[in-house]
Amino acid sequence: MKRLHLSKKDKKIFGVCGGMGETYDVDPTLIRLIVVFLCFATAIVPVTATYIIAWAIMPPPEAV
Numbered sequence: 001m002k003r004l005h006l007s008k009k010d011k012k013i014f015g016v017c018g019g020m021g022e023t024y025d026v027d028p029t030l031i032r033l034i035v036v037f038l039c040f041a042t043a044i045v046p047v048t049a050t051y052i053i054a055w056a057i058m059p060p061p062e063a064v
Helices: 016-024 028-041 045-057
Strands: none
Touching: 016 028, 016 045, 028 045
């Protein structure tokens, strides 16, 4: 079973979207586009807060 983790090689800001892409075998660019769309659809604050919480909770790739 794959565990969700931060990406070490495919990171733009913190590696959250890259880690999700690696874990679920989805293109990280698609995940980033969805996050940007959700930011504009929800007035930026909820998605930004969720992204920061995900960064704080997700383990680095060495810990997986």
